[in-house]
Amino acid sequence: MRPLKFFLTLVVMLCSLLAVYAEEDAAVREKLARAIVAEGPEQPKLVGELGDSGSKLVRDVLVAWTRDNVFLYDAAGTKIPVLLEDQTDADGKARAINIADGKFLLDDKQAELRFAPNDLTSVDTDATLRGIIQVTLDTLALADANPDARQNAVLKLGNSKKLKNIPVLQARLGKETDPAVTRAINEAIAMLQLDDADPKVQISALQQLARLKSIGSLDMVKAIAENKTAPPQVVAEAKKTVSTISAHIGAVNFFGTIFRGMSLGSILLVVALGLAITFGLMGIINMAHGEMIAIGAYTTYVVQNIFGSGFAFSVNLPFHFFGHPVGFGLSVPGMNATGWFYESYFLFALPLSFIMAALAGLVLERLVIRFLYRRPLESLLATWGVSLVMQQLFRMVFGANNVQVSSPRWLQGHFTLNDVLLGYNRVFVIGFAVLIVIGTWMLLTKTPLGLLIRAVMQNRDMASCMGVRTARVNMMTFAFGSGLAGLAGAFISQIGNVGPSLGQSYIVDSFMTVVVGGVGSIVGTVYASVGIGTSDQVLQQVTGSPVTGKIVVLVCIILFLQWKPGGLFSIRSRSLD
Amino acid sequence: MLPKTKSREIWVVLAVALFVIFGLPAMNAFTSEGSWLHVSNFTITVYGKYLCYAMLAISVDLLWGYTGLLSLGQALFFALGGYMMGMYLMRMIGDLGQYHQPIPDFLVFLGWSTLPAFWKPFASFPFAMLMAVLLPGTLAGMFGYLAFRSRIRGVYFSILTQALTYAACLLFFRNSLLLGGNNGFTDFKFILGHDTREPATQRDLFIVSGIALLAVYLFCKWLTTTKFGKVQRAIRDSENRVMFSGDSTANFKLFIFILAAIIASLAGVLYVPQVGIINPSEMSTDKSLEAVVWVAVGGRGTLVGPIIGAFTVNAMKSWATRAYPDLWLIFLGTMFILVTVFMPGGIIGLPAQLRGVWQKRIVRKRKLEAEPQDGDPGETIETAKIK
Numbered sequence: 001m002r003p004l005k006f007f008l009t010l011v012v013m014l015c016s017l018l019a020v021y022a023e024e025d026a027a028v029r030e031k032l033a034r035a036i037v038a039e040g041p042e043q044p045k046l047v048g049e050l051g052d053s054g055s056k057l058v059r060d061v062l063v064a065w066t067r068d069n070v071f072l073y074d075a076a077g078t079k080i081p082v083l084l085e086d087q088t089d090a091d092g093k094a095r096a097i098n099i100a101d102g103k104f105l106l107d108d109k110q111a112e113l114r115f116a117p118n119d120l121t122s123v124d125t126d127a128t129l130r131g132i133i134q135v136t137l138d139t140l141a142l143a144d145a146n147p148d149a150r151q152n153a154v155l156k157l158g159n160s161k162k163l164k165n166i167p168v169l170q171a172r173l174g175k176e177t178d179p180a181v182t183r184a185i186n187e188a189i190a191m192l193q194l195d196d197a198d199p200k201v202q203i204s205a206l207q208q209l210a211r212l213k214s215i216g217s218l219d220m221v222k223a224i225a226e227n228k229t230a231p232p233q234v235v236a237e238a239k240k241t242v243s244t245i246s247a248h249i250g251a252v253n254f255f256g257t258i259f260r261g262m263s264l265g266s267i268l269l270v271v272a273l274g275l276a277i278t279f280g281l282m283g284i285i286n287m288a289h290g291e292m293i294a295i296g297a298y299t300t301y302v303v304q305n306i307f308g309s310g311f312a313f314s315v316n317l318p319f320h321f322f323g324h325p326v327g328f329g330l331s332v333p334g335m336n337a338t339g340w341f342y343e344s345y346f347l348f349a350l351p352l353s354f355i356m357a358a359l360a361g362l363v364l365e366r367l368v369i370r371f372l373y374r375r376p377l378e379s380l381l382a383t384w385g386v387s388l389v390m391q392q393l394f395r396m397v398f399g400a401n402n403v404q405v406s407s408p409r410w411l412q413g414h415f416t417l418n419d420v421l422l423g424y425n426r427v428f429v430i431g432f433a434v435l436i437v438i439g440t441w442m443l444l445t446k447t448p449l450g451l452l453i454r455a456v457m458q459n460r461d462m463a464s465c466m467g468v469r470t471a472r473v474n475m476m477t478f479a480f481g482s483g484l485a486g487l488a489g490a491f492i493s494q495i496g497n498v499g500p501s502l503g504q505s506y507i508v509d510s511f512m513t514v515v516v517g518g519v520g521s522i523v524g525t526v527y528a529s530v531g532i533g534t535s536d537q538v539l540q541q542v543t544g545s546p547v548t549g550k551i552v553v554l555v556c557i558i559l560f561l562q563w564k565p566g567g568l569f570s571i572r573s574r575s576l577d
Numbered sequence: 578m579l580p581k582t583k584s585r586e587i588w589v590v591l592a593v594a595l596f597v598i599f600g601l602p603a604m605n606a607f608t609s610e611g612s613w614l615h616v617s618n619f620t621i622t623v624y625g626k627y628l629c630y631a632m633l634a635i636s637v638d639l640l641w642g643y644t645g646l647l648s649l650g651q652a653l654f655f656a657l658g659g660y661m662m663g664m665y666l667m668r669m670i671g672d673l674g675q676y677h678q679p680i681p682d683f684l685v686f687l688g689w690s691t692l693p694a695f696w697k698p699f700a701s702f703p704f705a706m707l708m709a710v711l712l713p714g715t716l717a718g719m720f721g722y723l724a725f726r727s728r729i730r731g732v733y734f735s736i737l738t739q740a741l742t743y744a745a746c747l748l749f750f751r752n753s754l755l756l757g758g759n760n761g762f763t764d765f766k767f768i769l770g771h772d773t774r775e776p777a778t779q780r781d782l783f784i785v786s787g788i789a790l791l792a793v794y795l796f797c798k799w800l801t802t803t804k805f806g807k808v809q810r811a812i813r814d815s816e817n818r819v820m821f822s823g824d825s826t827a828n829f830k831l832f833i834f835i836l837a838a839i840i841a842s843l844a845g846v847l848y849v850p851q852v853g854i855i856n857p858s859e860m861s862t863d864k865s866l867e868a869v870v871w872v873a874v875g876g877r878g879t880l881v882g883p884i885i886g887a888f889t890v891n892a893m894k895s896w897a898t899r900a901y902p903d904l905w906l907i908f909l910g911t912m913f914i915l916v917t918v919f920m921p922g923g924i925i926g927l928p929a930q931l932r933g934v935w936q937k938r939i940v941r942k943r944k945l946e947a948e949p950q951d952g953d954p955g956e957t958i959e960t961a962k963i964k
Contacts, residue, residue: 018685071664269840285616285732315771318903372918376731377735378921380647382913382914382917382918384866384913385910385912385913385914385917388906388913389907389910395903508743508862509738510734510738512682550744550747551747551748554741554744558740562723562726565729
């Protein structure tokens with residue numbers, strides 16, 4: 001039963017592909033059909049020529065051939081190579097597709113012919129022919145239009161340990177235009193040459209690998225370096241190569257760690273920047289800051305769904321009002337956007353998450369915090385209550401599990417710079433963090449609102465005496481700080497999970513960042529977040545576990561505050577409290 | 578006026594304590610199940626838990642209500658005490674565990690065949706108790722020394738204790754600490770030779786907890802009336818003035834911080850055998866904040882307040898988590914916001930607060946009657962400021 005199933009799935013795959021490529025060049029089809037029916041020494045030659053076609057159809061048919069899934073139909077003396085379709089009827093029979101023209105086989109009365117696999121003879125292959133088909137398939141893969149696919153094919157050949165693959169690669173080397181692929185081909189050839197019988201070839205291959213700083217070949221080179229039967233000069237060269245590559249890996253890891261640290265630091269920065277304003281400038285310990293982040297993340301989720309299939313929720317409260325169940329709910333129809341428009345949802349989500357979190361901050365300030373400006377400890381407690389309520393609301397509306405936020409395509413993927421992997425989303429986060437810091441700094445120092453904010457934060461009573469409407473400035477400042485948290489949430493949704501307790505995982509870190517940076521100092525927050533982010537990543541590498549790294553960072557922060565109780569950039573003041 | 582209410586408070590507390598320590602266990606032991614006087618075994622365990630919570634709440638209040646230090650690390654000390662007791666109880670299981678090995682099950686699971694060295698002395702009850710005092714005391718001493726020496730105060734102190742608790746919580750979640758990882762300790766069998774699951778043992782633990790709570794209460798009552806207690810409150814109200822008067826506030830704060838840590842730890846010691854489990858989630862900052870809620874609801878700056886708060890909030894929690902499991906957190910959060918913003922004195926302070934509001938109204942009414950045409954000048958200034 002199982003082989004049949006496997007066979008069927010295979011055919012399903014093949015035929016779906018065939019459907020797509022039905023408009024393939026007729027010449028290629030014709031050539032392919034000729035190759036299949038050809039006999040004697042002509043056949044390998046014809047198959048080999050197919051390698052230049054660059055056609056996916058050829059690949060699929062060749063793969064099917066090696067698996068005995070290409071059949072011959074004897075139509076009055078002429079042999080027609082066919083594939084069977086995936087959909088079988090009640091008798092287990094399927095329509096046959098003529099490889100030569102891609103059409104279904106018809107009988108005299110123009111009815112479609114149906115066969116079971118056993119009705120037809122599959123085209124034979126022998127070991128030599130399979131070898132040639134394999135070479136052709138490799139050549140085809142090397143000629144793929146997509147450079148990444150080409151690189152993968154090269155990598156596969158490089159790891160094959162078969163010397164006979166060298167000519168295939170060398171043939172491609174002459175035609176290759178992409179520098180990354182060229183480099184990969186050189187690397188693969190050198191890796192294959194390591195198995196050469198001639199020590200000179202081996203040494204030159206080792207030198208080539210050392211020049212290319214090939215990380216992928218490290219294991220092979222190590223094996224040679226430890227091989228006791230190998231010629232001594234080869235072993236010596238291999239040892240040299242191992243040390244070169246190891247040094248390179250060290251450098252790559254180092255820069256990778258620094259990069260991840262920078263990107264973590266940037267997230268921390270965006271998270272902590274909002275806190276630097278509400279806590280640093282206003283003196284409010286907003287324990288619900290984490291939930292403002294979650295609002296941003298959930299806004300992104302909702303916007304994504306509105307661009308997609310829509311968003312709806314309903315919550316039933318366990319109460320009854322005159323026999324009617326009490327509850328609330330919302331249903332927003334989706335726009336079912338596709339393509340670039342759907343991908344652009346994140347651009348709409350960014351400002352919206354800022355606005356939503358800022359609105360939530362506004363409400364929070366009006367309802368709770370304005371009573372607590374002179375009681376910072378109480379603000380901590382009351383906002384913790386707010387955080388509990390909000391977490392539970394998220395749980396009721398969005399469910400207790402994490403929700404799925406998919407990154408837009410232009411934030412997926414990565415590029416490599418000298419073997420260091422740089423994810424687009426992380427690069428984006430770093431860039432945007434810089435923008436946000438500059439924007440905040442401009443707002444605080446270059447605008448009239450910033451002037452008022454600073455005046456109120458430095459001395460609320462004095463500012464009030466000078467005619468500043470402090471209540472309004474407080475409101476605006478708090479909303480702005482919360483909005484920044486919302487922006488941070490939109491970022492985090494692209495990098496981590498989005499769940500009801502999302503904010504909790506950032507709140508301790510961000511408070512630490514603000515304290516280390518120096519309360520009330522934006523510059524300090526920038527330094528502290530990058531510093532904490534990087535040391536967190538470095539310590540994770542050194543101690544080998546994320547948790548231990550985090551603990552060490554926290555202990556270091558506590559010790560650091562012994563040395564500089566006011567943080568990195570403390571504001572000097574003669575007043576005591 | 579004040580001393581009189583205080584002495585009255587003591588008598589009321591003593592009477593209630595007498596009833597709780599002797600009455601409830603007696604009603605559990607000597608009445609039959611159907612009787613209206615009967616107190617079930619379940620109630621005894623639940624109330625025993627509350628007694629431990631009340632001790633924890635007093636330790637929070639000693640710091641927050643009396644000294645102005647809002648520590649978010651009390652759950653850490655509570656859990657540390659619990660872990661010390663838990664280690665003793667784990668050793669008492671002996672080879673009755675699932676793997677029938679002479680070492681705790683989770684160690685077998687982690688591939689250990691012999692007991693790690695630091696586990697060995699915990700077979701002794703006095704040693705475990707000594708550690709339950711020493712370990713939290715030392716940790717509090719070290720942290721407090723560092724924090725108070727560099728004059729970390731106010732919200733910074735809260736944030737740092739929060740970070741400390743967070744770090745410890747992460748640490749205890751790790752299996753490599755050999756303290757049970759995220760499962761912690763459970764399946765206890767014996768305490769001092771008695772079966773922990775027996776109602777009689779639970780009753781004894783309840784009585785011990787009650788006596789411990791009373792002792793802590795009386796000790797703190799005495800402490801707050803001494804000169805030390807006055808300095809403590811002076812630090813809360815104006816630390817700088819105390820410093821300028823020549824008192825070393827750091828030493829005072831350090832002492833009170835260590836003391837509160839030990840009280841919290843003792844509460845944890847009594848808590849674990851009654852609930853039968855201890856794991857790292859007990860030392861999260863949320864648990865610390867919950868204890869702060871009890872104090873705030875009951876009334877901080879008093880010693881009865883935390884006890885009342887711990888009992889009320891937890892009784893409400895037991896009820897609400899069963900009746901409205903989804904809404905409990907919203908309820909707790911809202912209650913906390915309202916109490917912090919509008920009821921700074923908590924339940925204890927409510928009568929005085931209401932009296933104040935009432936008196937203000939009377940004063941205003943009289944004023945209005947005296948000059949009915951002009952309105953209240955004070956009010957216009959206030960509204961102008963808000964606008």
